[in-house]
Amino acid sequence: MLNKRLIMNKITIYIAIVFMGFSDLGIIAQTPKSPLSRVINVSGTTQIAPSLSGDGKHMIFTTTDNLKRELLVFYSYQQRPGKWTQPQPVTAVNRSQKINHLGGYSLSYNGNYIYFTSRKTYGIGKYDIWYSKRTGNNKWSTPTNLGRPVNSAQDDGCPSLSPDGKTLYFVRCQSMNQKEGSDCQLMMVKRRNQDYWGEPEALPDHINDGNILSPRILADNQTLLYAKGQGDSWDLYQTRRTVNGWTQPVALDYLNTAGDERFASVPAQGDVIYYSTKFKGTYDIIKARIPEEFQPLKVVYLKGKVVDRQGLPLEAFIQIYDVEDKSLAQYHRTKQNDSGFEFYVPAGKKYDFSVVPLTPNYTFYSEIFDLCELTVSIRKKLDIELENLDKGITFPLQCLQFENDSTLSNTSRLEMSRLIKLLKNNPGTQIEIAVHRDSWETDSVLQVDTTLVQVDTTLVQVDTTLVQVDTTLVQVDTTLAQVDTTLFEELFITESSLQAIDSLQIPQDIPAKPKLDPTEIQAQAISRYLQERGVPDYLLEPKGYADSQPVAVNDTEEQRILNRRVEIRIL
Incomplete structure (x- = not known):
């Protein structure tokens, strides 16, 4: 009897320790959460600001797990669920570590670009948005300034690129330092072509009603996360773009605590969120289940390439139309040296998907995607082989x-x-x-x-009218640059031809x-x-x-x- 009592006492004490140890994470009151493995969350060090690719396999984050215990950006790859590779430093970003805005970066959905915030020389303002392109396995190009009009005389940073690569969300602040910003507004800007952007505009006042940092646009291209607060007190919020505009923001109280929840990232699957929060004196990266009411729209993640019968890359226009209103939802042009494509197509509609080669004497490919009843996000590999018209x-x-x-x-x-x-x-x-x-x-x-x-x-x-790209002069740094006039081939279906x-x-x-x-x-x-x-x-x-x-x-x-x-x- 005594032994049983001792065993029960030990079990009770053990359970109490477990519950006390995880009370900071709010597991009991909120939603199921778990820290990432010790390969990422190294004991006695700080890990913050996770940013993941759309497929959830690539992650960059900031850590002090290095010889100098400095906050540096590292990269890791998820080989299988929960199994991350040993993190490696992202040298292209870390070269300017002392003048970068901590956590002011994001990884693009295709994992090929890092956009970050820095006071590097030859900028436009104080803090500017820069980007670096992947050139190999954790190898990145020399950073490039995004230029005007995205960057301004004010402090601009915390960029987040939409999954289709056409819209950039960021903040514009009256002042910014390495750790935070003040009087920051949430902005968005649309891409004009591969190299130039339009004029940024602020999101509505019911969103910009405080000091905003760390926006993240999710894979449905409609759900937007951001942090609002000051100093060491930040909470995460969510809004969604609809046909009637942006919805009233909602606090993510299934995550928020009295502490600092500022950085979050959601892969395209849309059912889990990665974020950083304080646990036993240091910050760790946590993975949490997203309650159904907070999950973004389900998506189909399309990934593939366009090739000929010999498997060689083909240049082609890929178009996704909304079947109901015939509007062009997404498009991409593959290149001779890069025939790959990626799309995140949100649920709730029926889509016409097509691949039309630039070389006329090839077949085309088409398919209807009916996503009206999609209940779970899925991946679809779509390697398309087009034939000569023999x-x-x-x-x-x-x-x-x-x-x-x-x-x-x-x-x-x-x-x-x-x-x-x-x-x-x-x-x-x-x-x-x-x-x-x-x-x-x-x-x-x-x-x-x-x-x-x-x-x-x-x-x-x-209608075979060629579509003329806007040739408005765009200011880049201090030099006027002429936008490249690209003529879309007749193969590109236009609204006038549909009529x-x-x-x-x-x-x-x-x-x-x-x-x-x-x-x-x-x-x-x-x-x-x-x-x-x-x-x-x-x-x-x-x-x-x-x-x-x-x-x-x-x-x-x-x-x-x-x-x-x-x-x-x-x-």
Whole structure:
């Protein structure tokens, strides 16, 4: 009995010690949290300001775990969940350590850029925003000043680049030192092109109602975290950009304590947050579960490359359109020496994704992403191989959909525009328009309405106007620099070209026959539509294959969807 009592007493004492030891982290009252491994949180040293890449595998942070016990920026890679490599110093940033703003940096979502805050020479103001590009494994280029108008005569810092690389969030302060800033406003600025930025603007007053530092835009490109406070007392807040503007900020009380919570980072998965807080006298980096109501929108993380049949990189335009309103949500142009791409596509909408090569004599790729019901963030690897337009090559029109036997859906406008451009850019190319369906009983074929539908037979010229990039002079440092005038090739689909794509219906002079297979009607409807847009009829061979060439066994709805398809074959 005595031994049992002693054991129970020891267990009670042990539990009390555990709860006391972790009470500073608020595990009981708040949300599940755990410190990162001792590879990162070295005992007796300070670790603050984690910033992670979108995939959660790359992290930079500030630590005193070095010979001089100085606060330096280090880099680590997560080999598997919870297994981090031995951190290594980021020399390109640490060279100016004594004049950098501590924690005033961020790692881009693709892990290829570090944006940081420094008083380096040849700047615009006192503290400016600089960036360094990855050139190898933890090797970074000589830092470059971001220039005007982002940097100003005031103190500018704490940059955070949006996942699409098009918007930068930062703070502009009346004064800033190595540890903090005062009278700091949260700003945003949009990129004009690869090298130049527009004019920064402050976020609304209901957000800028105090001293702001350390903004972080999340992977959905809508949820924004930032810290508000002064001295050693900072709390984290969150707001979200909607169609009606920015929402009222909400304090992250599942993390905030009476101490200092200023630095946080959320990978694209969106269910955990990395932040630094004081634990037993020093700061450690903590990983915490984000309550559902605070999580950003779910996203699909698309990563891949565009290559030809030999696996060589191809230059191409990649476009993601909102299917409902036909607006261009995201785009990217791959390069000859870098055909890779990354996108973070938020849930709640249906998207038209396409890859159109700059070299005309290649096929294009398209796909519909329906993210309306997405409940968890996912990763999708998408390596795309485009074929030369050689005889016999077949490629699908995956974004072409029919509302019924004879009418193309409104979502097909973009796909038809791509096909028209391909044919116009490759004169004389003959194609077969092959329409397939899933199998069904012969006597269940729907009776086709024999009413003739009147359509406008006027030839509509697809707008081939090249889009001119704004050539406004942009001030960089003290030198006027002319923005590079880039002409977007005709392959890039513009809004004016979309307006030329009308509703698509069966032409009036195609005789509708009772029990005519719908694939024949659909193939002829596509053919006539192309003819009305200037494609000669002798280049088009519409053909309906009914259910004679299935690509799946047709037992499930998913398999039947695969069998219902439209393909283009080069003749």
